Amino acid sequence: MLKTMKNAFTVKEIRNKILFTLGVLIVFRLGTYITVPGINAKALQSVASSGLISILNTFSGGGLTNYSILAMGVSPYITAQIVIQLLQMDIVPKYVEWSKQGEVGRRKLNQHTRILTIVLAFIQSIGVTAGFNFLSSLNLVENPSIQTYVSIGLILTGGTMFTAWLGDMITDRGIGNGVSIIIMAGILARVPTGIQQIYQEQFGSASDLVQPLLYCGLLLVVILIIVTFVTFVEQAAYKIPIQYTRRMAGASDSSYLPLKINVAGVIPVIFASSFIATPQAILMVFTQNHSEDTWYKIMTNLFSMQTTAGMILYTVLIVGFTFFYAFVQVNPEKLAENLQKQGSYIPSVWPGRETQNYVSSLLIRLSSVGSLYLGLVSLIPLVSSNVWGLNESIGLGGTSLLIVVGVTIQTINQLNGMMMKQEYVGFIRE
Numbered sequence: 001m002l003k004t005m006k007n008a009f010t011v012k013e014i015r016n017k018i019l020f021t022l023g024v025l026i027v028f029r030l031g032t033y034i035t036v037p038g039i040n041a042k043a044l045q046s047v048a049s050s051g052l053i054s055i056l057n058t059f060s061g062g063g064l065t066n067y068s069i070l071a072m073g074v075s076p077y078i079t080a081q082i083v084i085q086l087l088q089m090d091i092v093p094k095y096v097e098w099s100k101q102g103e104v105g106r107r108k109l110n111q112h113t114r115i116l117t118i119v120l121a122f123i124q125s126i127g128v129t130a131g132f133n134f135l136s137s138l139n140l141v142e143n144p145s146i147q148t149y150v151s152i153g154l155i156l157t158g159g160t161m162f163t164a165w166l167g168d169m170i171t172d173r174g175i176g177n178g179v180s181i182i183i184m185a186g187i188l189a190r191v192p193t194g195i196q197q198i199y200q201e202q203f204g205s206a207s208d209l210v211q212p213l214l215y216c217g218l219l220l221v222v223i224l225i226i227v228t229f230v231t232f233v234e235q236a237a238y239k240i241p242i243q244y245t246r247r248m249a250g251a252s253d254s255s256y257l258p259l260k261i262n263v264a265g266v267i268p269v270i271f272a273s274s275f276i277a278t279p280q281a282i283l284m285v286f287t288q289n290h291s292e293d294t295w296y297k298i299m300t301n302l303f304s305m306q307t308t309a310g311m312i313l314y315t316v317l318i319v320g321f322t323f324f325y326a327f328v329q330v331n332p333e334k335l336a337e338n339l340q341k342q343g344s345y346i347p348s349v350w351p352g353r354e355t356q357n358y359v360s361s362l363l364i365r366l367s368s369v370g371s372l373y374l375g376l377v378s379l380i381p382l383v384s385s386n387v388w389g390l391n392e393s394i395g396l397g398g399t400s401l402l403i404v405v406g407v408t409i410q411t412i413n414q415l416n417g418m419m420m421k422q423e424y425v426g427f428i429r430e
Helices: 002-031 041-047 051-060 075-087 093-099 102-135 146-173 178-189 191-203 210-235 267-290 294-302 308-329 332-341 353-387 398-429
Strands: 237-244 254-260
Touching: 002 146, 002 178, 002 398, 041 102, 051 178, 051 267, 051 398, 075 102, 075 146, 075 267, 075 308, 093 102, 102 146, 102 267, 146 178, 178 191, 178 398, 210 353, 210 398, 237 353, 254 353, 267 294, 267 308, 267 353, 267 398, 294 308, 308 353, 332 353, 353 398
Parallel strands: none
Antiparallel strands: 237 254
């Protein structure tokens, strides 16, 4: 009887977390339909082919389509996280010290991340607004002036901070992975519109249903193959054997430590996309007065998803962030130290420095495969856009697919972990 009541309470607790998450997502989606005052959102249709719109739409959950108060999404927040994490790599001593102070240091770093987010969001908001206003033949902003741009920048910056806060609420009180779940929700919300758009572009005037059905069937098969491949790689892991010198009576003296083939997960793709979007937004400030300058053309070509140089830079960023974040996720030095404290070791590997070197070399090999996998899947929508005229609006290709599959797997694992934790607690209490 007692065990049944505990399990019922556990299910209720997890259900409440799921319902809370869904409630936050509903609030977020409602925010994407509130257009910024003084903006003519229909003017964006003239520059809908811009790669920046696709990137920002991914991070804003489609909020840029209506130029809503959440149009910038979490892109500035992610960029700020990248910068702060890079500064922790023995660049800013204070940040390095805070990173070793546990919860207290984490709060200080989060505070600085939010401050940098405000700065980046304000600059990016004004840059995107001014750039799109110029590209849309000066029709986006109804009354362009310095005061208007500052007001729009403040509104969009507030929207970014509100979106980041919603993500934190999902992480703290919901099912976790708050920012990633918000991005995933936005991608899934765009799927029906994306399917309709692709159908109209390909078969808008077709009277025969055979060709559209064959096309949709082929597209569905391709998507299922890619989803299966991505799911398989995301769950693939290398098991490091672990031996224990001291264990409780009845416990096994050996175990293993799983390291995923894609250790960094989907974070490198999000980081790389955000890293591309921010310079694009800043460059749009100079569109009106410097569009014919050589430096502007070079930078625009470099930070565009539609050019070969932009694709190469995007792939290089994904590879670099994969190696970087793999070592952030699995710190070889701390791992070796923890194994030594627990009285455990890797067979045929000496504890301490040798264990650290072994794990580092293993991470490099795994990240080499993981980075190639991430780069390949991320390039699919870009290549299909140039070769077959498709776009990523369907939300189930390349970058979007990696985010959806990766976040879904992480969320399921987190929910399973909650259930297992509650079962173990109930067993111990009994």
